[in-house]
Amino acid sequence: MQTNPNFFKSIFNGRNAVIAIPYIWLLLLFLLPFIYVLKISFAETIYARPPYSSLLIWGDSWLPSIKASFDNYLFLFSDSLYIKAYLSSLKIAFISTILTLIIGYSIAYSVARAPTRWRGILLMLVILPFWTSFLIRVYAWIGILKTEGLLNLALMSIGIIEQPLMIMNTDLAVYIGIVYSYLPFMILPLYANLEKMDMSLLEAAADLGCRPFKAFWTVTVPLSLSGIIAGCFLVFIPVMGEFVIPDLLGGSETLMIGKVLWTEFFYNRDWPVASAVAILLLAILVVPIMLYQRSQEKAIS
Amino acid sequence: MSETIKVSPWLDSSHKPYIQIQNVTKRFGEFTAIDNLTLDIYKNEFFSLLGPSGCGKTTLLRMLAGFEKITNGKILLDGEDISEIPPHLRPINMMFQSYALFPHMTVEKNIAFGLKQDNLPANEINQRVEEMLELVELTDFANRKPNQLSGGQSQRVALARSLAKRPKLLLLDEPLGALDKRLREQTQFELMDIQEKLEVTFVIVTHDQEEAMTVSSRIGVMDSGNLVQVATPAEIYEAPINKDVADFIGDVNILKGIYKGQNEVGTQLFSEDSNSIVFATQEVGASVEDEMWFAIRPEKLEISKVAPSHDHNILKGTIEDIAYGGSFSTYHVKLDNGRILKAIRANRERTKEHHLTWDDEVYLQWAPHSAVVLLS
Numbered sequence: 090m091q092t093n094p095n096f097f098k099s100i101f102n103g104r105n106a107v108i109a110i111p112y113i114w115l116l117l118l119f120l121l122p123f124i125y126v127l128k129i130s131f132a133e134t135i136y137a138r139p140p141y142s143s144l145l146i147w148g149d150s151w152l153p154s155i156k157a158s159f160d161n162y163l164f165l166f167s168d169s170l171y172i173k174a175y176l177s178s179l180k181i182a183f184i185s186t187i188l189t190l191i192i193g194y195s196i197a198y199s200v201a202r203a204p205t206r207w208r209g210i211l212l213m214l215v216i217l218p219f220w221t222s223f224l225i226r227v228y229a230w231i232g233i234l235k236t237e238g239l240l241n242l243a244l245m246s247i248g249i250i251e252q253p254l255m256i257m258n259t260d261l262a263v264y265i266g267i268v269y270s271y272l273p274f275m276i277l278p279l280y281a282n283l284e285k286m287d288m289s290l291l292e293a294a295a296d297l298g299c300r301p302f303k304a305f306w307t308v309t310v311p312l313s314l315s316g317i318i319a320g321c322f323l324v325f326i327p328v329m330g331e332f333v334i335p336d337l338l339g340g341s342e343t344l345m346i347g348k349v350l351w352t353e354f355f356y357n358r359d360w361p362v363a364s365a366v367a368i369l370l371l372a373i374l375v376v377p378i379m380l381y382q383r384s385q386e387k388a389i390s
Numbered sequence: 391m392s393e394t395i396k397v398s399p400w401l402d403s404s405h406k407p408y409i410q411i412q413n414v415t416k417r418f419g420e421f422t423a424i425d426n427l428t429l430d431i432y433k434n435e436f437f438s439l440l441g442p443s444g445c446g447k448t449t450l451l452r453m454l455a456g457f458e459k460i461t462n463g464k465i466l467l468d469g470e471d472i473s474e475i476p477p478h479l480r481p482i483n484m485m486f487q488s489y490a491l492f493p494h495m496t497v498e499k500n501i502a503f504g505l506k507q508d509n510l511p512a513n514e515i516n517q518r519v520e521e522m523l524e525l526v527e528l529t530d531f532a533n534r535k536p537n538q539l540s541g542g543q544s545q546r547v548a549l550a551r552s553l554a555k556r557p558k559l560l561l562l563d564e565p566l567g568a569l570d571k572r573l574r575e576q577t578q579f580e581l582m583d584i585q586e587k588l589e590v591t592f593v594i595v596t597h598d599q600e601e602a603m604t605v606s607s608r609i610g611v612m613d614s615g616n617l618v619q620v621a622t623p624a625e626i627y628e629a630p631i632n633k634d635v636a637d638f639i640g641d642v643n644i645l646k647g648i649y650k651g652q653n654e655v656g657t658q659l660f661s662e663d664s665n666s667i668v669f670a671t672q673e674v675g676a677s678v679e680d681e682m683w684f685a686i687r688p689e690k691l692e693i694s695k696v697a698p699s700h701d702h703n704i705l706k707g708t709i710e711d712i713a714y715g716g717s718f719s720t721y722h723v724k725l726d727n728g729r730i731l732k733a734i735r736a737n738r739e740r741t742k743e744h745h746l747t748w749d750d751e752v753y754l755q756w757a758p759h760s761a762v763v764l765l766s
Contacts, residue, residue, distance in 0.1 A: 292457055293490035295477040297504030297555065307503075311494045 193275030258340035282316030
């Protein structure tokens with residue numbers, strides 16, 4: 090049988106090459122690392138380098154025997170710390186998403202309704218913090234929130250409070266840090282959505298006897314739903330695994346799964362358990378990610 | 391031309407106007423969109439605001455709806471000053487040029503939207519929505535979303551939505567602008583039927599003079615923020631107040647004339663184009679040697695190859711162009727001095743014998759009562 094030379098030509102054409110690039114990217118930078126982490130999560134901790142056992146044991150036979158265990162996953166459920174950390178992360182991610190949505194929506198709305206010549210500048214101000222390192226911005230909050238920080242000094246000097254507020258190293262500081270850091274991710278999709286809204290729809294609502302406040306809830310909000318969903322997922326998903334903000338601003342009672350993962354990996358050197366924590370986190374996030382995808386597809390169609 | 395109301399309340403001083411626009415001015419910064427405009431509109435009228443884009447007609451409509459604040463003056467509805475009432479409290483509904491249908495709601499919900507704001511009981515809302523769907527013949531489309539509708543269907547949903555609250559006054563902003571010609575003509579008649587059936591006062595904004603002629607009880611011709619002429623379609627067409635109105639409404643030939651006084655036939659004007667005196671029945675107050683114009687509609691210019699028996703109101707020329715329109719043809723006749731006039735003749739004969747053709751020498755004549763004398 091002869092291979093048709095056109096067959097190869099038809100596979101290695103420019104179109105397929107362009108399509109292949111993102112797939113190769115995902116394969117190398119997502120799928121392979123994921124499989125690697127998945128593999129480690131089924132291994133055992135050993136004192137060696139790397140600090141985990143091999144999954145494949147080469148014995149006498151031709152085929153290697155597989156030595157995998159679910160112990161790491163079972164361990165996550167046996168110690169309440171992990172469940173609590175997952176639940177606490179969910180709670181923090183949920184509350185901060187709601188807070189970010191409320192603040193982000195009002196900012197996006199006022200930018201979208203600002204005079205056209207102002208919009209570019211206002212939007213620039215929203216994006217501007219990205220020009221500074223994320224880490225430095227979170228560190229800056231320490232300077233603001235700590236006992237003798239800017240906030241307390243300012244409030245005490247104008248006499249609103251006599252004793253400094255204990256915000257640093259509490260959940261409140263974590264919420265402040267998260268809402269501040271993730272606000273642009275909420276504002277941008279909402280702005281994109283609100284900006285293209287047809288203003289005559291609000292006039293039509295008013296014309297039909299609808300008060301401005303009610304028109305906002307019955308017309309503006311439903312029409313910006315795809316922006317709300319996009320913004321909420323863009324905040325919720327990364328906050329779930331957030332490590333830096335709770336580590337720098339949070340206290341000992343701030344429990345987040347990202348911090349637990351860090352501890353398992355660097356302090357306990359328990360790579361298999363750390364991997365299992367990561368895989369479970371991913372499994373928890375797959376649900377909202379899929380919901381997000383569904384809503385995006387719906388928005389497109 | 392048809393009239394939707396059989397009586398003429400604007401001629402009868404015992405009738406009270408329904409909408410009174412009193413000395414209204416609207417400025418946007420330095421720009422004056424509406425300049426001290428006064429207008430009365432009567433109940434059950436189908437009133438058209440007609441004018442070129444930028445003449446202020448849409449601004450006036452939006453002030454009636456309450457979307458634009460009045461800089462000066464006031465607007466009364468049924469005797470009540472509504473100038474300061476916000477749009478959601480006015481008993482007026484508007485049909486938007488873009489239709490402005492809520493894209494996230496079905497046809498049914500769009501129509502019910504206004505009724506829900508009044509907190510009517512659910513069964514009454516349903517009944518009213520049903521009525522409206524029947525009125526615009528869209529019962530089968532009740533559960534469609536606006537993006538699943540054609541242009542004509544969207545237009546009818548918008549109409550149904552704006553009529554659902556049974557407003558006393560309906561404002562229509564270029565309602566048929568997005569429809570193709572055939573659909574537009576059909577919809578014009580539907581609009582007239584609906585207006586008569588529901589006894590609603592319609593104020594419509596349009597730049598389409600044919601549309602205004604077809605549907606209106608009266609037309610207000612606007613230019614640069616002012617009303618130039620307010621009259622019935624026939625009056626506007628047959629007795630325009632000046633050259634601009636004559637030119638804006640329909641086709642017209644406007645010729646210059648020098649006033650030479652009155653005689654038993656009427657006004658005598660000297661026309662450079664015919665190099666003779668022309669007569670017009672209409673009397674004008676002017677002094678001899680005043681410059682003025684006379685306007686003749688193309689269908690009132692009689693065109694023929696045979697020289698007329700009389701000697702006045704005649705122009706001679708050659709046929710430069712012919713636009714065949716089926717039932718009639720439009721002839722472009724070039725006078726000896728190079729001016730081109732338009733004449734329309736009905737095509738009564740099927741055979742070619744009576745046909746006029748290119749380069750034919752022709753005579754144009756008109757009756758003294760066919761020309762309108764215009765002072766400006």
